[in-house]
Amino acid sequence: MSAVKELDTPAVTIRLDIMEDNIRRVQAHLAKHGIGNRPHIKTHKIPAIGKLQMQAGAMGITCQKIGEVEVFVDAGVADDILLTFNILGQAKTDRLMALCRRAPGLAVVLDNEVVARELSIAGARHGVDVRFLVECDTGFGRTGVQTPAAAFDLARLAARLPRMQFRGLMTFPNREPTTREFFERALALFKGAGMPVPVVSGGGTPALFTAQNIPMLTEHRAGTCVFNDVMVVSSGTATWDNCAMRVRATVVSRPTDGRAILDCGTKVLTSDQYGQKGFGHVLEYPEAVVGNLSEEHGIVDLSACAERPQVGEIVHVVPNHCCVVSNMVDELYGVRGEAVEVVWPVAARGRVR
Ligand SMILES: Cc1ncc(COP(=O)(O)O)c(C=O)c1O
Numbered sequence: 001m002s003a004v005k006e007l008d009t010p011a012v013t014i015r016l017d018i019m020e021d022n023i024r025r026v027q028a029h030l031a032k033h034g035i036g037n038r039p040h041i042k043t044h045k046i047p048a049i050g051k052l053q054m055q056a057g058a059m060g061i062t063c064q065k066i067g068e069v070e071v072f073v074d075a076g077v078a079d080d081i082l083l084t085f086n087i088l089g090q091a092k093t094d095r096l097m098a099l100c101r102r103a104p105g106l107a108v109v110l111d112n113e114v115v116a117r118e119l120s121i122a123g124a125r126h127g128v129d130v131r132f133l134v135e136c137d138t139g140f141g142r143t144g145v146q147t148p149a150a151a152f153d154l155a156r157l158a159a160r161l162p163r164m165q166f167r168g169l170m171t172f173p174n175r176e177p178t179t180r181e182f183f184e185r186a187l188a189l190f191k192g193a194g195m196p197v198p199v200v201s202g203g204g205t206p207a208l209f210t211a212q213n214i215p216m217l218t219e220h221r222a223g224t225c226v227f228n229d230v231m232v233v234s235s236g237t238a239t240w241d242n243c244a245m246r247v248r249a250t251v252v253s254r255p256t257d258g259r260a261i262l263d264c265g266t267k268v269l270t271s272d273q274y275g276q277k278g279f280g281h282v283l284e285y286p287e288a289v290v291g292n293l294s295e296e297h298g299i300v301d302l303s304a305c306a307e308r309p310q311v312g313e314i315v316h317v318v319p320n321h322c323c324v325v326s327n328m329v330d331e332l333y334g335v336r337g338e339a340v341e342v343v344w345p346v347a348a349r350g351r352v353r
Contacts, residue, residue, distance in 0.1 A: 059080060
């Protein structure tokens, strides 16, 4: 174990006490409302953290990419996995079928007939049953069928294809009231046809503590809540005290009285502003504005700060979007008090296929 003060910068640190509390609070909230907790591992990409979430009571995990599923199955984190991405092309369907054999609880989402037919052909080719959920766009405007009738039609079509097993409906993120209204209408269609819908899966950290307002949800997928970030704080779902990820950075220059330069730029904080102003929140100087980044420089406007940092000073920046920051570095440092307790390789870093 080494001392935090010896950590070279920039370093992406995780306050273990805060992360553990986040895992506990999320699990307790969903359990209280009888909703399964299926954390999205894209936020941390670290099997050891997935295991902590499973030990706390998660029913399974969510992955966005086959490469993430491979890493987490190899590490024995969970059998019950939902892959929330349309899978296309034989290179991917072959890998998916191999995973279906290894993790019998694996299910995948789809939102169109082309994907359904490819999965069915792959299932037949490999002699494997493919469990699928239909993804529904309930207001976000990304992937997903557009109407309850389209969800029903696609589920029925896909379920009739060889090797395809319908498991339920999925959306991201929960939006009120549109998500509830969409699912109400969709479930009525399935009920009318006598077609069971065992799973209704919602998601998103800002929607986590109100997931119970969508009574048909059987499970919720949240990722960011394990660390939290500027986006989550601005949504009102967390406070700075709930933010476990902090980029430890050095003030390398003070070119003017009103400006500080940090040694973390887009290669650590990324240029993903996630709908927020600036590029992060400096905990020691809350009035400071990380207004601009170049690759290796964080350019901080200090004009609103009464106190201003010196060259050589260490500061901690909560990023706007913690999930993309994990993907930028080889290791995350788990710290408790003054000690670095654990160094985690970011095992699923870069697994974008
Ligand atoms: C399909 C899906 N489910 C769940 C999540 C988790 O959302 P959050 O990171 O807001 O918790 C995401 C995040 O991008 C997602 O894309």
